[in-house]
Amino acid sequence: AQKVTQAQTEISVVEKEDVTLDCVYETRDTTYYLFWYKQPPSGELVFLIRRNSFDEQNEISGRYSWNFQKSTSSFNFTITASQVVDSAVYFCALRPQAGTALIFGKGTTLSVSS
Amino acid sequence: DTGVSQNPRHKITKRGQNVTFRCDPISEHNRLYWYRQTLGQGPEFLTYFQNEAQLEKSRLLSDRFSAERPKGSFSTLEIQRTEQGDSAMYLCASSPLWGANEKLFFGSGTQLSVL
Numbered sequence: 001a002q003k004v005t006q007a008q009t010e011i012s013v014v015e016k017e018d019v020t021l022d023c024v025y026e027t028r029d030t031t032y033y034l035f036w037y038k039q040p041p042s043g044e045l046v047f048l049i050r051r052n053s054f055d056e057q058n059e060i061s062g063r064y065s066w067n068f069q070k071s072t073s074s075f076n077f078t079i080t081a082s083q084v085v086d087s088a089v090y091f092c093a094l095r096p097q098a099g100t101a102l103i104f105g106k107g108t109t110l111s112v113s114s
Numbered sequence: 115d116t117g118v119s120q121n122p123r124h125k126i127t128k129r130g131q132n133v134t135f136r137c138d139p140i141s142e143h144n145r146l147y148w149y150r151q152t153l154g155q156g157p158e159f160l161t162y163f164q165n166e167a168q169l170e171k172s173r174l175l176s177d178r179f180s181a182e183r184p185k186g187s188f189s190t191l192e193i194q195r196t197e198q199g200d201s202a203m204y205l206c207a208s209s210p211l212w213g214a215n216e217k218l219f220f221g222s223g224t225q226l227s228v229l
Contacts, residue, residue: 004156033216043203044117045157045220091156095216100147100170102218104156 002027004094006105013082013112021077021108023092029053033095034068034075035102040088048090051075082112116140118221120206126227127196134192135224139208146189147218148181149205150174157205163189196228 003026013019025034036048049059051068059066063080079086089109093102119138127133139146144165149157160179162170165186175181178196183189193200203225207218 035216037220042222044222045205045207045218047217047219050216093156100145100162101159101172102149102157104158106154106156 002029002094002096002103004092004103004105006090006092006108008108009106010109010111013110015083015112015114016081017112018078018080019082019110019112021079021090021092021110023075023077023105025073025075025092025094027094027096029097031097035093035095036066036075036077037091037093037104038088039091039107045091048077079110082110084112084114086110087112118206118208118219120204120221120224122224123222124225124227126229128229129196129198131196132192132194133196133226134190135204135206135226137189137191137206137221139187139189139206140219141187143208143210143219144186145209146183147207147209148189148191149207151203151205151223152201160191193226196226198228201226201228 005024032053034051037045039045065078067076089107091104091107093104095102121136146163148160151157159172160175161181163183166183178194181191203223205223207220209218
């Protein structure tokens with residue numbers, strides 16, 4: 001079965017706190033792709049990152065960082081020094097080897113207050 | 115701004131009516147996708163076009179749903195005999211054929227409410 005689980009439904013933090021959004025995936029494929037998308041209140045999903053299954057290097061982009069661990073089937077996302085503008089729903093998604101569909105988790109709603 | 119455009123933004127209809135949504139992808143993008151998102155859920159794949167060819171359909175796409183992309187540019191999604199369970203946000207996305215072809219660019223969606 002192909003599945004993405006985002007166990008955290010909602011997270012609330014105060015500005016400048018660090019926050020980690022968890023993502024656990026299930027697939028039997030050896031080649032697959034993982035993604036994170038951000039959905040602000042406007043509704044438009046915004047691409048954040050894509051990671052291939054054979055590339056376990058962690059990545060940092062500004063205040064964002066991603067930790068990919070195949071051993072635990074996790075692809076977690078950390079925002080450092082959160083800002084109010086980070087408030088959104090964040091989705092983790094899996095694209096299996098076959099097909100073109102992205103399989104999304106249910107999302108984590110992040111609320112950052114000032 | 116030349117992002118993915120979807121019209122209308124909102125549609126309210128009565129059960130049993132037909133509705134049609136339109137998606138204009140980014141002009142140089144060959145691939146076009148439709149997804150459906152209900153409240154509190156992640157988007158679910160419906161169908162995919164490469165140019166004008168519909169190459170993949172989800173089992174979620176019942177016989178009442180039909181999608182077209184007649185000239186490989188814009189796409190329409192029609193729902194016939196709408197049901198209350200069809201109420202959702204319908205999202206369109208596009209991506210280029212080569213290069214970053216797995217980076218989907220999404221539109222803002224069409225919110226459908228079936229009364």
